[in-house]
Structure formats: C-alpha cells, structure tokens
Amino acid sequence: MPLYHALGNFPQKRHTVFRKPNGDLYAEELVSTHGFSSTYSNVYHCYPPTLVKEINEPFSVEPKIARAKHLKHTSLKGFKVKPTKDYIESRVPVLVNNDLHISLAAPQQSMTDYFYKNSMADEVIFIHEGSGILKTGYGQIPFEYGDYLVIPRGIIYQLHFNDEHNRLFITESFSPIETPRRYRNHFGQLMEHAPFCERDIKRPQDLETFDEHGDFKIMIKKEGLIYPYVYGTHPFDFVGWDGYHYPWAFSIHNFEPITGRIHQPPPVHQTFEGAGFVICSFVPRLFDYHPNAIPAPYNHSNVDSDEILYYVDGDFMSRKSVEKGQITLHPAGIPHGPHPGTVEKSIGAKETHELAVMIDPFRPLMLTEQALELEDPDYYKSWLY
Numbered sequence: 027m028p029l030y031h032a033l034g035n036f037p038q039k040r041h042t043v044f045r046k047p048n049g050d051l052y053a054e055e056l057v058s059t060h061g062f063s064s065t066y067s068n069v070y071h072c073y074p075p076t077l078v079k080e081i082n083e084p085f086s087v088e089p090k091i092a093r094a095k096h097l098k099h100t101s102l103k104g105f106k107v108k109p110t111k112d113y114i115e116s117r118v119p120v121l122v123n124n125d126l127h128i129s130l131a132a133p134q135q136s137m138t139d140y141f142y143k144n145s146m147a148d149e150v151i152f153i154h155e156g157s158g159i160l161k162t163g164y165g166q167i168p169f170e171y172g173d174y175l176v177i178p179r180g181i182i183y184q185l186h187f188n189d190e191h192n193r194l195f196i197t198e199s200f201s202p203i204e205t206p207r208r209y210r211n212h213f214g215q216l217m218e219h220a221p222f223c224e225r226d227i228k229r230p231q232d233l234e235t236f237d238e239h240g241d242f243k244i245m246i247k248k249e250g251l252i253y254p255y256v257y258g259t260h261p262f263d264f265v266g267w268d269g270y271h272y273p274w275a276f277s278i279h280n281f282e283p284i285t286g287r288i289h290q291p292p293p294v295h296q297t298f299e300g301a302g303f304v305i306c307s308f309v310p311r312l313f314d315y316h317p318n319a320i321p322a323p324y325n326h327s328n329v330d331s332d333e334i335l336y337y338v339d340g341d342f343m344s345r346k347s348v349e350k351g352q353i354t355l356h357p358a359g360i361p362h363g364p365h366p367g368t369v370e371k372s373i374g375a376k377e378t379h380e381l382a383v384m385i386d387p388f389r390p391l392m393l394t395e396q397a398l399e400l401e402d403p404d405y406y407k408s409w410l411y
Contacts, residue, residue, distance in 0.1 A: 034266025067269025088250030101405035104351030125302030147198035156192030165230025201301035236260035283311035322372035325363030
C-alpha cells in the first residue's frame with residue numbers, strides 16, 4: 027500500500043550534507059526495491075548500516091516437503107501447533123510453492139534479545155490471537171486481534187507481545203504485497219468502490235532513535251537459511267526517513283464487505299495481491315437480498331488455482347465442524363462446495379458472522395512434514411455425511 031510517509035528529521039534535498047549536532051555526518055541509506063525502479067525510502071542513521079562485527083554459522087529453516095503432488099481436499103488443525111517461546115522457532119511452514127510460503131506460529135515471548143529480517147520475502151502476519159507492538163527503525167505500529175501486519179522485505183523488526191497467548195497466520199510473498207489493482211486509480215489512490223481506504227491504514231508512528239554501540243544480534247533469513255549477524259550499532263538508529271517502503275498494518279475488521287442481490291464471487295473479498303496469488307478477507311456481512319437467493323456458496327471447480335481458507339472466528343454456514351485456526355486446502359483440478367444440508371439451511375438467512383482469511387495461489391501448493399502432523403486424514407469424506 028505505497029503511500030508517501032515521513033518521520034523524524036532529514037535534509038531538504040536527498041544526498042546532501044546532513045550533520046549531527048557535533049558536526050559529524052549522519053549516514054544516508056537508500057532502501058530500494060527492484061533495483062532503482064520501484065518503491066524506496068531514504069533513511070538517515072546515526073551510524074553506517076554496514077558495521078558488522080561477526081557473522082555466525084547459518085542454520086536451515088527450509089520447509090521439508092512431504093507431499094509435493096496431491097489431489098485431495100485437505101484440512102489442517104492449526105491450533106494443534108504447540109506454543110513455543112522463541113519467535114523464529116515458533117514459525118511452522120505448512121503450505122509452500124515458489125510464490126509464497128504459509129506458516130503458523132504461536133510465539134510466547136517477545137523478541138528482546140535479537141532482531142529479525144526477511145531479506146527475500148514480504149511478510150503478511152495476521153494476528154489471530156494476541157496484541158503488542160511491531161517495532162522497526164521506521165517507528166512503531168501497535169497491533170491487536172484481526173490486524174494484518176505487512177512487513178516489506180529487507181526491514182529489520184521485532185515483535186513485542188503483551189502476553190504469552192499469541193497465534194499468527196503468516197504469508198511470505200516472494201513478490202511485493204500490493205492492494206488490488208482494480209481498486210486503485212491511475213495515481214495509486216484507492217477508489218470510492220474499494221472495500222477500504224487510506225484512512226484505514228496504520229502507518230509507523232513514534233520514531234525513537236537508538237544511538238547505541240554494542241553487540242546487536244540480527245537474524246537474517248535468505249533462501250531458507252537464517253544467518254546470525256552481529257551489528258556494532260543498534261539497527262533502530264534512524265533519526266528520520268521518508269518514502270514509500272515501510273511497514274504498515276490493516277485490520278480485517280475495517281474491511282467493508284461488498285454484497286448484492288445474489289451470491290457474490292470470492293474476488294469481492296480480495297484484500298491483497300502478489301505475483302501468483304491473492305489474499306481475501308471474509309467478514310461479517312448481510313446475505314444476498316434477492317427473494318430467492320441462496321446465500322451458501324455454490325459448488326465450484328478450481329481449474330486454475332488452489333484455495334486455502336484459514337478460519338478465524340464466527341459461524342461458517344457452508345461448513346460443518348469448523349474450528350478456530352483450521353486450514354482447508356481445496357486443490358485445483360477437482361470441485362468443492364458446501365457441506366450436505368448447509369445449502370437448504372442457508373435459505374432465508376439474513377447475515378453471517380464469519381471471519382476468515384482466504385488465499386488463492388495460481389500454482390499448486392506443497393504440504394510440509396509439519397503439515398501432515400496437523401492433518402485430518404478423513405476431511406475429503408466430509409461431503410458424504
């Protein structure tokens with residue numbers, strides 16, 4: 027959601043002299059994407075961002091593929107992921123392809139003794155349970171239940187939680203996360219028919235400059251490995267910045283549903299897009315108001331995309347026995363639809379209170395070994411009864 031934003035102090039012109047009170051120069055850094063051809067920010071540090079004291083041996087967090095090819099409706103019980111103290115260790119990849127990785131996490135502790143950077147993927151962290159503050163050099167963003175935290179690649183961050191009860195649904199995108207093109211005008215502004223607007227976007231605030239020397243551990247992820255770096259100065263030593271490349275947040279509760287006289291197709295729920303997939307938000311809404319409308323979704327064949335639903339809260343009129351944190355995967359190539367009895371039951375219903383995140387990737391997903399530990403092996407039979 028690139029909007030121009032600025033915090034702190036910086037010179038009137040880029041790449042010009044900008045001095046500290048003692049006469050030393052601040053260190054300018056251009057944080058650019060797609061070389062120099064896409065969004066960027068200019069950051070001003072107390073010290074150069076290149077002061078690396080030590081690089082320790084990397085370790086693998088590469089997903090281990092258990093089922094690369096499959097054609098079976100699958101359900102994963104996400105809340106079976108056990109809470110883990112450490113943030114990195116808590117991240118459990120379950121569904122992956124070359125465009126995105128989907129993980130579940132239940133971290134119990136804040137990131138107080140290290141910082142984290144994903145150098146190859148934008149991250150969308152959906153807060154299912156918990157609250158706290160996303161801290162970066164760009165400023166702070168408080169978060170709570172229902173927030174999507176969008177952290178572009180290359181940004182060093184910490185998550186500080188208010189308590190130990192946290193559940194996260196994480197999407198790593200190997201392309202930039204953007205708002206849907208059909209909701210933006212030529213200038214990038216969200217248009218009147220969009221289901222949310224710029225006022226709904228949470229941007230960094232409360233810039234705090236950490237002018238500190240020491241040993242600061244930065245865990246950097248690249249190509250399935252974590253590289254433990256030790257910086258000689260605090261990574262949040264920003265005195266100011268401006269531009270379009272920075273973290274931001276959006277609450278699913280601020281998504282305004284698009285409804286109609288008859289059942290609306292899934293694209294009306296679209297919230298974000300990447301190269302090769304979309305992310306949608308299903309929120310409480312009034313049902314269709316045609317006198318003969320059937321609110322339950324119709325059977326449909328996924329010809330060109332898999333479909334993932336992550337169930338957050340509320341009732342799901344097209345499903346039976348749905349749990350919080352459950353993931354359903356309906357792969358391309360076979361149809362799926364409402365469970366038996368739910369179509370008739372939906373007729374005449376006026377509203378739904380469901381809350382869910384949907385991801386439609388356009389290339390098949392692979393299941394990891396960790397995913398199989400969460401699988402309900404008989405889910406594909408659930409349309410029989």
